[in-house]
Amino acid sequence: MNKSFSRAASAMLSVGAAVAALTLATPGYAQSSGPIKIGVIAEAQAVAGSSIPQAAQMAADEINAAGGVNGRKIEIITYDDHSSAAEAVRAFQRAANEDHVNAVIASYISEVVLALEPWTGRLKTVMVTPGAASDVITQNIAKDYNNLKYTFHGYLTSTSLADQVCDASKDLLVKDLHMKSAVVMSEDAAWTTPLDAEYLNCLPKIGLKVVDHIRFSPDTTDFTPIFNKIEGEKPDVIVTGISHVGVQPTVQWKQQEVPIPMIGISSQATNSSFWNDTNGATEGVLYQAVSGPGVAVTPKTLPFVAAFNKRFGNNPSYCGYTAYDEVYYIADAIKRGGTDPDKLVDALEKTHYVGTIGTVEFKGKDSPNPHALKIGGTTIPGLMLQWQDGKQINLWPANVANGKMKFPKFIKVGSAD
Amino acid sequence: MTLFWQILIDGFAISSLYALGATGFALIFGVSGVLNLSHGALMVAAVVAAWAAGDQLHVGPYAGAAIGVVIGFAASLLTYFLIVRPLQQSSKIREEEKEIFILTATLLWGIMLQELIAYLYTNNAKTVAPIVEGVVSIAGVRTPSNEIFTAIVCWLVIAVLWLLVNRTRAGKAVLAASMNPRGVTLLGIELSQVYIAVWAMYGVLVGVAGVLLGMFLGVSSYSVGPLTASAFAIVVLGGLGSVSGALIAAYVVGYxxxxxAYLISPAYRTIPALLLLVAVMYVRPRGLLGRR
Structure with a gap:
């Protein structure tokens, strides 16, 4: 009730803001002297979002301590969007028109980033997202490159996420445990549409027959019927696509003692607080990530995590790693190309930066997903972790694994067939 | 056949929880005419308190649950003394406008609590450490023991409430006040004392319902709106102010x-109950057992 009221109110406000922006806004040009300003738009109350401004500030402080960019300091300006698209658009307009930022790091929610995308062209302001996943973000760039080239996808696309889950499942589940069938279980959201499509494509290829595909509303609270239905279908594994939800399905999976393991994308499981939030119910859950505690993906990963932990008292969320890297490669691009938006886009396209999650390179203009990260091999390798006894243990790929897969007692591996 | 038992068992647990949550909401309205739109926020406060006690103070599940109930109780009385009572007693607001003032005030209070919880503990969902773990098999359905525990505690609390209202002097005063407030004052009973008693009862109900919900399903600060809405819908369906109506409606909605969820799709879970609510509004606006 109050939600729909505030939606209506924010819809009215955003119409108002849009009118105001159209009448007032000639694109605000950023200054070419003084500090380099980077706007950060994210929700501070969410675990994933709160790391974004913190990590960005940390990167800026480090760069400034080392002399800045061409003698200019980096200044981070943060805006809390409460994960609302309307609020994020207002923040973006303010960042570009009033605060004259040189670039924006924005949100981990696909719906929010998709709402901001047209504004990057209208206000000629570079935006990099540290956590959204929908492939549509970069597909839009392919359709309207000249207008939307200011948008960069600093995190994996949903299709890449699904591919990494399939690659890991092939080694961990099919080769090692001889699994044959799976049920795909995803929340209904913009980012899971391409994710599920790729799951349905790649799972059969690695030898896992998909016996059912379940999409549920992100405001689902009781997962009992879903798990009961899945159990009736007797798959070897449940492949997940969850981010807005996480604690509740995990707790109910444990409480109901669903005998089928879960693997896939479970964004909340990447948070170090997930064990406590679920009272340990996450024991045995397998989840994809680009980083993990104690895993030296690159020489920069562990020093970053240690410094972050020392300064903020907790581990960064997955968006913390990417936001930290983004400040560095935006600074690097400004050093090479200056602050003119078009030249900055050119410089960012040539990015080759070893960050905390791998080597950052963007796909080119002619790709179906321009400005998406290159994935796999020497770029972003990706990991598959498992919660074990309160710790996040990396299982895959083998060269950076720091433990062996194991499941709680109620899981019956291989008994379903 | 398994499906039948699954629906019967799962439906019973969730309905019992709805019943407990909605009973307090109905009681407050029946006795004092207050629609407490901070209901969901009070429940979430109890859950987060129980979770935080376990997570940060490292107390056991029993102590955690007790702390949750105490916080639910305290938050309820705080709502009464800080928000509701000053408006009820204000001489600056006209009598006939007080209801809408209190409605708005509790709504805003709920939003403030929601934001405070999100600010302090993030908007991630929290769960309360369950008191009973494991599963048992009922008619071939593997049922979490916690689900049975939830249903039993709900009915125990409702039974205690029934005894309190029907068998004790304070309870009878509450019952009388719900029928005829003026009559109660003529008998020399201070209405404000009745109100305090009813908000105290409500506090315990909210605390217990919240903690059980936290053990069974888990909640986040986002749950504040939906929890209030579901209690409101159940109470409207049952008949505003009727506790027994609310109990029946809770089972109708729960089942x-x-x-x-089982026969059509979990994605459409809430829709038929909302359609039923609309239909009841047309055909029988006072609800199933409503008196007004």
Whole structure:
């Protein structure tokens, strides 16, 4: 009730803001002297979002301590969007028109980033997202490159996420445990549409027959019927696509003692607080990530995590790693190309930066997903972790694994067939 | 056949929880005419308190649950003394406008609590460490023991409430006040004392319902709106102010949702119950057992 009221109110406000922006806004040009300003738009109350401004500030402080960019300091300006698209658009307009930022790091929610995308062209302001996943973000760039080239996808696309889950499942589940069938279980959201499509494509290829595909509303609270239905279908594994939800399905999976393991994308499981939030119910859950505690993906990963932990008292969320890297490669691009938006886009396209999650390179203009990260091999390798006894243990790929897969007692591996 | 038992068992647990949550909401309205739109926020406060006690103070599940109930109780009385009572007693607001003032005030209070919880503990969902773990098999359905525990505690609390209202002097005063407030004052009973008693009872109900919900399903600060809305819908369906109506309506809604989730799709879970609510509004606006 109050939600729909505030939606209506924010819809009215955003119409108002849009009118105001159209009448007032000639694109605000950023200054070419003084500090380099980077706007950060994210929700501070969410675990994933709160790391974004913190990590960005940390990167800026480090760069400034080392002399800045061409003698200019980096200044981070943060805006809390409460994960609302309307609020994020207002923040973006303010960042570009009033605060004259040189670039924006924005949100981990696909719906929010998709709402901001047209504004990057209208206000000629570079935006990099540290956590959204929908492939549509970069597909839009392919359709309207000249207008939307200011948008960069600093995190994996949903299709890449699904591919990494399939690659890991092939080694961990099919080769090692001889699994044959799976049920795909995803929340209904913009980012899971391409994710599920790729799951349905790649799972059969690695030898896992998909016996059912379940999409549920992100405001689902009781997962009992879903798990009961899945159990009736007797798959070897449940492949997940969850981010807005996480604690509740995990707790109910444990409480109901669903005998089928879960693997896939479970964004909340990447948070170090997930064990406590679920009272340990996450024991045995397998989840994809680009980083993990104690895993030296690159020489920069562990020093970053240690410094972050020392300064903020907790581990960064997955968006913390990417936001930290983004400040560095935006600074690097400004050093090479200056602050003119078009030249900055050119410089960012040539990015080759070893960050905390791998080597950052963007796909080119002619790709179906321009400005998406290159994935796999020497770029972003990706990991598959498992919660074990309160710790996040990396299982895959083998060269950076720091433990062996194991499941709680109620899981019956291989008994379903 | 398994499906039948699954629906019966799961529906019973969730309905019992709805019943407990909605009973307090109905009681407050029946006695004092207050629609407490901070209901969901009070429940979430109890859950987060129980979770935080376990997570940060490292107390056991029993102590955690007790702390949750105490916080639910305290938050309820705080709502009464800080928000509701000053408006009820204000001489600056006209009598006939007080209801809408209190409605708005509790709504805003709920939003403030929601934001405070999100600010302090993030908007991630939290769960309360369950008191009983493991599963048992009922008619071939593997049922979490916690689900049975939830249903039993709900009915125990409702039974205690029934005894309190029907068998004790304070309870009878509450019952009388819900029928005829003026009559009660003529008997020399201070209405404000009745109100305090009813908000105290409500506090315990909210605390217990919240903690059980936290053990069974888990909640986040986002749950504040939906929890209030579901209690409101159940109470409207049952008949505003009627506690027994609310109990019946809770089971109607709980089973309708469970049936939908199993037989149609979990994605449409809440829709049939809302359609039923609309239909009841047309055909029988006072609800199933409503008196007004």
């Amino acid at each position: 309708l949702e469970t049936l939908t």
